Structure formats: C-alpha cells, structure tokens
Amino acid sequence: xxxxxxxxxxxxxxxxxxxxxxxxxxxxxxxxxxxxxxxxxxxxxxxxxxxxxxxxxxxxxxxxxxxxxxxxxxxxxxxxxxxxxxxxxxxxxxxxxxxxxxxxxxxxxxxxxxxxxxxxxxxxxxxxxxxxxxxxxxxxxxxxxxxxxxxxxxxxxxxxxxxxxxxxxxxxxxxxxxxxxxxxxxxxxxxxxxxxxxxxxxxxxxxxxxxxxxxxxxxxxxxxxxxxxxxxxxxxxxxxxxxxxxxxxxxxxxxxxxxxxxxxxxxxxxxxxxxxxxxxxxxxxxxxxxxxxxxxxxxxxxxxxxxxxxxxxxxxxxxxxxxxxxxxxxxxxxxxxxxxxxxxxxxxxxxxxxxxxxxxxxxxxxxxxxxxx
Amino acid sequence: xxxxxxxxxxxxxxxxxxxxxxxxxxxxxxxxxxxxxxxxxxxxxxxxxxxxxxxxxxxxxxxxxxxxxxxxxxxxxxxxxxxxxxxxxxxxxxxxxxxxxxxxxxxxxxxxxxxxxxxxxxxxxxxxxxxxxxxxxxxxxxxxxxxxxxxxxxxxxxxxxxxxxxxxxxxxxxxxxxxxxxxxxxxxxxxxxxxxxxxxxxxxxxxxxxxxxxxxxxxxxxxxxxxxxxxxxxxxxxxxxxxxxxxxxxxxxxxxxxxxxxxxxxxxxxxxxxxxxxxx
Numbered sequence: 001x002x003x004x005x006x007x008x009x010x011x012x013x014x015x016x017x018x019x020x021x022x023x024x025x026x027x028x029x030x031x032x033x034x035x036x037x038x039x040x041x042x043x044x045x046x047x048x049x050x051x052x053x054x055x056x057x058x059x060x061x062x063x064x065x066x067x068x069x070x071x072x073x074x075x076x077x078x079x080x081x082x083x084x085x086x087x088x089x090x091x092x093x094x095x096x097x098x099x100x101x102x103x104x105x106x107x108x109x110x111x112x113x114x115x116x117x118x119x120x121x122x123x124x125x126x127x128x129x130x131x132x133x134x135x136x137x138x139x140x141x142x143x144x145x146x147x148x149x150x151x152x153x154x155x156x157x158x159x160x161x162x163x164x165x166x167x168x169x170x171x172x173x174x175x176x177x178x179x180x181x182x183x184x185x186x187x188x189x190x191x192x193x194x195x196x197x198x199x200x201x202x203x204x205x206x207x208x209x210x211x212x213x214x215x216x217x218x219x220x221x222x223x224x225x226x227x228x229x230x231x232x233x234x235x236x237x238x239x240x241x242x243x244x245x246x247x248x249x250x251x252x253x254x255x256x257x258x259x260x261x262x263x264x265x266x267x268x269x270x271x272x273x274x275x276x277x278x279x280x281x282x283x284x285x286x287x288x289x290x291x292x293x294x295x296x297x298x299x300x301x302x303x304x305x306x307x308x309x310x311x312x313x314x315x316x317x318x319x320x321x322x323x324x325x326x327x328x329x330x331x332x333x334x335x336x337x338x339x340x341x342x343x344x345x346x347x348x349x350x351x352x353x354x355x356x357x358x359x360x361x362x363x364x365x366x367x368x369x370x371x372x373x
Numbered sequence: 374x375x376x377x378x379x380x381x382x383x384x385x386x387x388x389x390x391x392x393x394x395x396x397x398x399x400x401x402x403x404x405x406x407x408x409x410x411x412x413x414x415x416x417x418x419x420x421x422x423x424x425x426x427x428x429x430x431x432x433x434x435x436x437x438x439x440x441x442x443x444x445x446x447x448x449x450x451x452x453x454x455x456x457x458x459x460x461x462x463x464x465x466x467x468x469x470x471x472x473x474x475x476x477x478x479x480x481x482x483x484x485x486x487x488x489x490x491x492x493x494x495x496x497x498x499x500x501x502x503x504x505x506x507x508x509x510x511x512x513x514x515x516x517x518x519x520x521x522x523x524x525x526x527x528x529x530x531x532x533x534x535x536x537x538x539x540x541x542x543x544x545x546x547x548x549x550x551x552x553x554x555x556x557x558x559x560x561x562x563x564x565x566x567x568x569x570x571x572x573x574x575x576x577x578x579x580x581x582x583x584x585x586x587x588x589x590x591x592x593x594x595x596x597x598x599x600x601x602x603x604x605x606x607x608x609x610x611x612x613x614x615x616x617x618x619x620x621x622x623x624x625x626x627x628x629x630x631x632x633x634x635x636x637x638x639x640x641x642x643x644x645x646x647x648x649x650x651x652x653x
Contacts, residue, residue: 052476052653067480070376076477084474086388086465093387098478100383101376141474 009048011055018044019204026182031175033195034184041204042184073102077142079152083134087127112140131158149180168194192287202295219285224263226256227279377484381492398454406508410515430522435531437512445605451504452539459547464556472653497543498536505532538603541637548640567597593624596636602629
C-alpha cells in the first residue's frame with residue numbers, strides 16, 4: 001500500500017523560510033495528523049508535497065511524485081481549499097469536470113455526492129453553499145478517484161458537530177481499509193480522537209512526529225494529583241525523593257501536582273509517613289496540553305491576554321510568601337524541580353523530536369531527517 | 374495532453390458565463406448588422422435593384438458581415454466581446470482558487486496551459502465564423518434584391534482575417550491575465566488599452582506628427598493599431614488605401630499580423646514561463 005515519503009521539503013518567501021527541510025513518512029492504514037500553529041507552514045507543506053508550490057525537496061506517493069501519475073486522482077485525493085470551486089458551476093458538474101481527465105466514470109460522481117451527503121444539492125450552484133457544504137464538496141472531489149492516499153488541509157473547518165463526527169468516521173474507515181490519510185487540523189480534540197500518528201511542525205520546522213500516545217506521554221501535563229491536609233509536609237518529602245528528577249507543585253492549599261513519581265510511589269510514601277490522603281489520581285495530558293507545550297513560542301502570530309480592568313483582583317499565589325525571588329507566579333515553589341515545558345532531549349523524549357539545544361525547533365538542516373509518522 | 378483537453382472542455386462548457394458571453398457576442402454583432410441594414414434599407418427610396426460593382430460589393434458585403442470592422446477607425450465588436458472568455462478562463466482559476474483543483478486533476482502545467490489556449494482559440498474562431506455567416510445572411514435579407522458581385526474568395530479571406538485577429542486578441546488578454554493574475558484588472562486592460570490608451574497615443578502622434586511626419590507614422594506599430602490592420606483596408610479619411618510594402622505606411626495585413634502576432638507570442642511565452650514556475 002501507499003506510503004508518503006517527504007524528504008527535505010523547503011520553501012522560502014522573500015528570504016524568509018516558510019518550510020525548512022521537512023522530512024517524514026506517512027504510513028498506510030493510519031490517520032496521520034499534521035499539526036502546527038497558525039503560519040507554521042502546514043498548507044505550504046501540503047502544496048509542496050503535491051508540486052503546487054515551487055520549493056526544494058521531494059515527496060513521493062508509493063514511490064512516485066504526484067505529477068508522475070497519468071490519472072493522479074486515482075492515486076492521491078487532495079483537499080487544499082475551503083471552497084475550491086467556481087460558484088456558478090453545479091456541484092455535479094464540478095466533479096464531472098475533474099473526473100473527466102482522470103478516467104473516472106460519471107456514475108462515480110453521483111456515488112461520492114451520496115457519500116458526502118450532497119445528493120440533494122448536486123445540481124445547485126455551490127456559491128450558495130455553506131462553508132461546511134463546501135468542505136463536503138471538496139472532500140467528494142478528493143474521494144472521487146477512490147485513491148489510496150488522501151491529503152486534506154483543515155477538512156473539518158465549517159463542519160457542524162455531526163459533520164465532524166461523520167468526517168472522523170469516514171477518515172478512520174478509509175484508513176482501516178489500508179489507505180494513507182494525512183490530515184491537518186486545528187481541532188486538537190478532534191485530532192486526538194481521529195489520528196493514530198502525528199507530524200508536528202512549528203515555524204516550518206519539524207518539532208515531533210510519532211504515535212499520538214508517545215506525543216502526549218512526554219507532556220509535563222501528565223502528573224499525579226494529590227490532595228492532603230498535610231500537603232506542605234508531603235511536598236517536602238516528595239521533593240527530596242525526586243532529587244531534581246521531576247517536580248512537585250502546589251496548586252491549592254491542600255493540593256499538589258507531582259511529575260516524576262507514580263500514584264503508587266506517592267501512596268506508599270504517604271502511608272509510610274502516616275500522612276492522610278484525600279485524593280490520589282493520575283492525570284493524563286491531553287493532546288492539546290502536549291501540543292501547546294511543545295509548540296509554545298513557535299507561533300507565527302502571538303496574541304496577548306487582555307489587560308485586567310483597573311481594580312480587578314489579581315489571583316494570589318497558592319501560598320502567600322512562598323514565591324521565590326525571580327520566580328513567576330504559579331511556578332513551582334521548590335527550586336531545582338523544573339516542571340516547565342518539555343525539554344528536548346530529556347528522558348523519554350519522543351523519537352523524531354528535536355535535538356537538545358534546538359529549543360523545539362531544529363536548527364540544523366539535518367536534524368529531522370528520516371522521521372516516521 | 375488529452376486529459377488536459379478533456380478538463381478544459383468540461384470547464385468551459387459547464388459554466389453559464391461561457392454560454393451567455395458566446396450568445397451575446399453573436400447576438401449583439403448580428404443584431405448590429407440587422408439593425409443597421411434595416412435602418413439603411415428603410416431609408417432608401419422604393420425598390421432596390423441593379424448591379425453593384427465589384428469594389429462596392431466587396432466593401433458592402435464585408436462591412437455588413439463584420440460590423441463595419443473593415444473601416445478604420447471602427448473596431449471589431451465580436452473580438453472584444455468574445456475575448457472576455459479568455460480573461461475568464463485564467464481569471465476564474467485565480468479568483469476562485471480553482472487553480473489548485475485544476476492542477477491536482479491535471480498536474481502537467483504545460484498541458485493545462487496549451488489546452489486552455491487551444492480550446493479557447495478554437496471556440497473563438499467558431500464564434501467569429503458563426504457571427505460572420507449569420508451577419509451576411511442578415512445583410513442579404515435586407516439587400517438581397519441587389520445584384521452583388523460575389524467574390525467568395527474575398528469573403529472567405531475576410532472571415533479568416535477576423536478569426537485570426539479575434540484569436541490573437543483573445544490569446545493576448547489570456548496571457549496578460551495569467552501574468553497579472555487579476556481578472557478585473559485584465560478586463561479593464563482589454564478595453565482600456567486598445568480603445569483608450571492607444572487612441573490617445575495615436576492622437577498625440579498625430580499632433581506631434583505635424584512637426585515630424587516620422588512620429589505620426591510610428592503610431593502604426595502600436596500593438597492594437599497594428600493588429601487592426603489585419604482586418605482594416607478602408608479609411609474613413611482616405612478610402613481604400615494602397616499598400617506598398619509589408620511594414621510601410623499604412624501597414625499591410627501581413628505586417629499587422631507579424632507585429633500583433635509577435636507581441637501576442639511574446640506575451641504567451643511569458644505566461645507559459647510564469648505558469649510553469651510560479652506557485653499555484
């Protein structure tokens with residue numbers, strides 16, 4: 001079955017790198033999510049993969065570049081635009097037009113219109129379509145040739161919740177039939193439900209790729225939640241036990257967040273020290289947690305939180321007086337126990353993630369060669 | 374290449390604008406001929422009979438058939454109407470983001486470019502042919518009682534000249550649209566340049582030509598002035614103008630074709646290079 005192999009993809013606009021030396025594989029039988037902040041180069045990468053933009057590097061689909069296929073839509077289906085059609089050409093005619101050069105019979109047009117739920121509006125002008133209907137038509141075009149590979153840029157944009165679930169089920173079904181599905185999305189919760197593997201980029205550079213579980217497992221947002229009336233005492237003991245290999249953070253008067261120890265470890269420790277526990281639970285990082293942590297600082301366009309209104313109360317730190325000099329609010333009170341963003345190269349770093357010192361974004365041209373997704 | 378032609382044919386024929394531009398181009402041109410002939414005929418006294426000389430037959434039939442485009446400074450209405458199809462053929466690609474759908478359906482850019490120019494060119498040629506033939510019928514509808522000296526070879530040559538001129542105009546604006554990638558600006562350019570800018574320049578050349586005849590003569594090399602010589606052989610001022618050499622004053626039809634065709638070929642070459650190398 002088809003595999004996508006991207007090697008050294010790169011593109012610069014007016015001297016500024018939009019995509020830099022991206023290399024990754026996308027395996028068949030999986031839904032691979034393509035994540036990155038706004039302006040990180042996802043759409044540019046997809047266009048480079050299909051030869052729509054000029055740039056450097058190669059991308060092959062089952063060993064051949066997209067342009068080498070005589071009937072490309074029977075091999076690779078793509079959705080790159082939110083409304084990729086003329087507003088006055090009917091949906092059916094739009095599909096017939098792109099089917100004609102690809103040897104796709106007309107009856108297939110009606111089939112895919114049925115698959116995406118647009119049969120009733122097949123003869124209507126898509127200029128009147130909602131964004132979601134437009135996306136469905138775009139998806140119909142991608143599915144038209146029953147291709148072994150799908151490349152979809154933000155296909156869930158504009159879809160309602162039912163539409164999103166439908167699309168998720170559709171793409172998962174396509175992958176389960178052995179097809180290769182490469183899909184970008186900003187909907188991280190949706191991606192968490194749909195994707196098997198991830199390619200994550202920031203500022204046009206590879207940040208990480210690999211299975212979703214590996215991606216979230218490395219997040220510092222994975223922690224053990226501890227509630228105890230003797231939280232301060234327990235925190236000191238945990239801090240000594242960690243010895244810099246993790247962190248313990250006070251998140252309330254009687255609550256701790258511990259990274260680096262399991263719930264069993266903490267439970268045993270509390271039992272041995274006769275410390276009462278009211279809650280001990282393992283908190284799994286969400287894909288959103290992991291994504292935000294990993295791509296922090298790599299957004300092209302950063303917004304800032306609005307200033308509080310004058311006189312608005314500030315949230316005090318959990319323990320008044322525990323703030324360390326030079327330490328920001330909400331940071332761990334225990335020096336040397338760094339719970340901050342995932343540090344590349346730390347133990348358990350995801351394969352395919354940046355080298356130490358690259359600060360979430362590969363600096364060397366060869367530092368993301370041959371990643372697998 | 375066949376795939377690209379299939380795509381372009383579907384693209385062209387599934388758009389409503391193709392049909393109404395085609396229909397109105399033929400309708401307006403034929404209607405113009407019909408109304409002018411009717412007006413003339415109704416204002417001529419009594420029964421119209423008698424022989425018409427060879428020169429008069431040639432002039433009158435050609436004028437009726439081609440909406441007086443054989444007369445300088447008239448312009449050929451059909452060419453500038455149907456050329457809008459050429460603007461839209463590239464304009465729609467960029468205005469509606471169709472270019473990516475096009476290139477994912479047919480990744481061979483040279484084939485896409487060729488199919489567009491050839492398909493639109495053939496379509497324009499057929500429209501001009503139909504317009505000429507129906508206009509000739511309208512002319513004969515009102516003046517059929519006259520005994521014209523029919524020179525079918527000359528009439529065929531007149532049609533061929535309109536086909537060549539119209540296709541060149543269309544290809545030129547297609548190339549311009551691909552280069553500037555802006556449909557509205559290309560449409561403005563289609564009318565502003567030949568009908569506004571060149572006529573203004575021609576006026577300036579005429580004024581400065583009072584001091585230096587060479588300046589006035591140079592006006593014939595402006596693109597659309599040269600192009601119009603493909604179809605015009607009669608001047609409102611000088612009547613039939615004898616042509617001495619290919620590039621003399623006035624330009625011969627061949628000279629006009631070489632200049633206008635050369636400019637069009639250059640623009641097309643630029644657009645092909647652009648289309649092959651720029652991002653979609």
